[in-house]
Amino acid sequence: MxxxxxxxxxxxxxxxxxxxxxxxxxxxxxxxxxxxxxxxxxxxxxxxxxxxxxxxxxxxxxxxxxxxxxxxxxxxxxxxxxxxxxxxxxxxxxxxxxxxxxxxxxxxxxxxxxxxxxxxxxxxxxxxxxxxxxxxxxxxxxxxxxxxxxxxxxxxxxxxxxxAAPTIIHGIEVVGVEAGDSVAIQGAGPIGLFALALAKESGASTTVVIDSVKERLEVAREMGADFLINTNDAISPQERVQRVLDLTDGIGADVVLECTGSPNALDDGLLMCRDSGRYLVVGHFTDRGTTAVNPHLITRKQLKIYGSWGxxxxxxxxxxxxxxxxxxxxxxxxxxxxxxxxxxxxxxxxxxxxxxxxxxxxxx
Ligand SMILES: [Zn+2]
Ligand SMILES: [Zn+2]
Structure with missing residues (x-):
């Protein structure tokens, strides 16, 4: 048996x-x-x-x-x-x-x-x-x-x-990370952490990892993340977004990777992207419900939003x-x-x- x-x-x-x-x-x-x-x-x-x-x-x-x-x-x-x-x-x-x-x-x-x-x-x-x-x-x-x-x-x-590895290899194939890109990663679970390694290996200039779990952020630091944002410290969405802007010459990240599976990550993520930046939603393999998104933001910022499944x-x-x-x-x-x-x-x-x-x- x-x-x-x-x-x-x-x-x-x-x-x-x-x-x-x-x-x-x-x-x-x-x-x-x-x-x-x-x-x-x-x-x-x-x-x-x-x-x-x-x-x-x-x-x-x-x-x-x-x-x-x-x-x-x-x-x-x-x-x-x-x-x-x-x-x-x-x-x-x-x-x-x-x-x-x-x-x-x-x-x-x-x-x-x-x-x-x-x-x-x-x-x-x-x-x-x-x-x-x-x-x-x-x-x-x-x-x-x-x-x-x-x-x-x-x-x-x-x-x-x-x-995590094949999932985010697929995701990065879809969204693309180019040499010199600044990359913000929402979520430091296995997908986010492997995304960090891939971003660094792809020549990302700046990597920012965002999570609420200290141990996970510590792993990200050991792996070579340039900046960490603990969402327990940066409590308001405005603060979190502002920190990403501050770390990217005030313009926002070229690429933002959503690796959390939490619907409200989208609200922050879209704002963390620079104008005409790229946003990948890969963390929502299961249905965690909806979130309010202002379509004006997508048009005005000329955002490119991608999904990647499995x-x-x-x-x-x-x-x-x-x-x-x-x-x-x-x-x-x-x-x-x-x-x-x-x-x-x-x-x-x-x-x-x-x-x-x-x-x-x-x-x-
Ligand atoms: Zn899985
Ligand atoms: Zn088939």
Whole structure:
């Protein structure tokens, strides 16, 4: 039997359930023994029903595991590297159909109309059940995108930003960060922190990180953020915006990245942008409600506002490539402040919800 954490319905206690270990794999499928699985902010939102998902669901969409069984025909990973039992595997949480308008015409796999996402939109109601990382095993469908993890990339360095890295790599691909840009980052969770690393590596001249949690801002400082704004100090929106203006020659940031998931971040964010600046809204994977925005501001400031949803296989590939180069410089493994067993799922989720962890993970 396989132990896994299960979201049974919105706002219900998280159950630890047992599922039968799949006996026979379908052709092209794989079975992973989970080494480490991250708990993402999104998991907390799913727990509270802020995204329509087919409960019951085993959460967990940022996972590294050891290949334990391979279905017939599975021989290589997405990059054509031969796979064998015992390999460390990282996989794309999204499985697209490859056939729809968005897959083939618009070339936006993240908007595939038949998209299934591990730990989110794949239910554990029926066999083979194991579609989430918060479990001892994960069943990878034949269409899943697998990557063999390079030997010089530690599992902790990858899982700490397992979802955040591809998410913001996608976001920055959409919004663009150019050499010399000033970049303001709202939110210093894993997405904001990886955004900071990417901005610095892209040649940003000034980076400003904004959050209310001192420990997170401290991590941002260690990673090389030029300026920090603690929203507990700069309480009013006017103060926060003014500080960003002061740090950017009075004109505002070239690029502002919303990595908070909090609707009212938009009010500040639009004002922090310079005229004709670029604003990326990437933190709202789940529905946290509305906020009032003055359209005049968008017209007058000539703003460019972008959205970015999830990530496609190419962003996982880029995450692996980038992390291999920069993980020693930024020590992403240090983001992991809490490690839990599957049995402690309830405590783990509460810890993340109460923002006590920079990053929490399950180690089955
Ligand atoms: Zn996530
Ligand atoms: Zn599709």
């Amino acid at each position: 396989v132990k896994a954490a299960v979201l049974t319905a919105p706002n219900q206690p998280i159950e630890v359930q047992e599922f039968p270990r799949p006996e026979k794999l379908e052709d092209g499928a794989a079975l992973l023994k989970v080494d480490l699985a991250g708990i993402c902010g999104t998991d907390i939102h799913l727990w509270h029903g802020r995204l329509k998902i087919p409960y019951p669901v085993i959460p967990g969409h940022e996972t590294v595991g050891t290949l334990e069984e391979m279905g017939k025909g599975l021989e290589k990973d997405l990059l054509g590297k031969p796979l064998s039992v015992g390999d460390r595997i990282y996989f794309a949480s999204g499985v697209d159909c490859g056939r729809c308008y968005y897959c083939q015409i618009a070339k936006e796999q993240t908007r595939c109309i038949n998209r299934k996402v591990y730990g989110i939109t794949l239910s554990c109601k029926s066999p083979p059940y194991l579609f989430g990382g918060h479990s001892e095993y994960v069943y990878l469908l034949p269409k899943a995108y697998l990557f063999r993890v390079p030997e010089d990339l530690p599992t902790e360095s990858l899982v700490s930003v397992g979802c 990530m496609a296989p190419r962003h996982y590939y880029k995450a692996l490539k980038i992390l291999r180069t920069i993980h020693r410089k930024y020590h992403f493994e240090k983001l992991i402040t809490h490690t839990f067993s599957i049995e402690k799922a309830q405590e783990a989720f509460e810890t993340v919800e109460n923002r006590k962890a920079v990053k929490a993970v399950f180690k089955p």
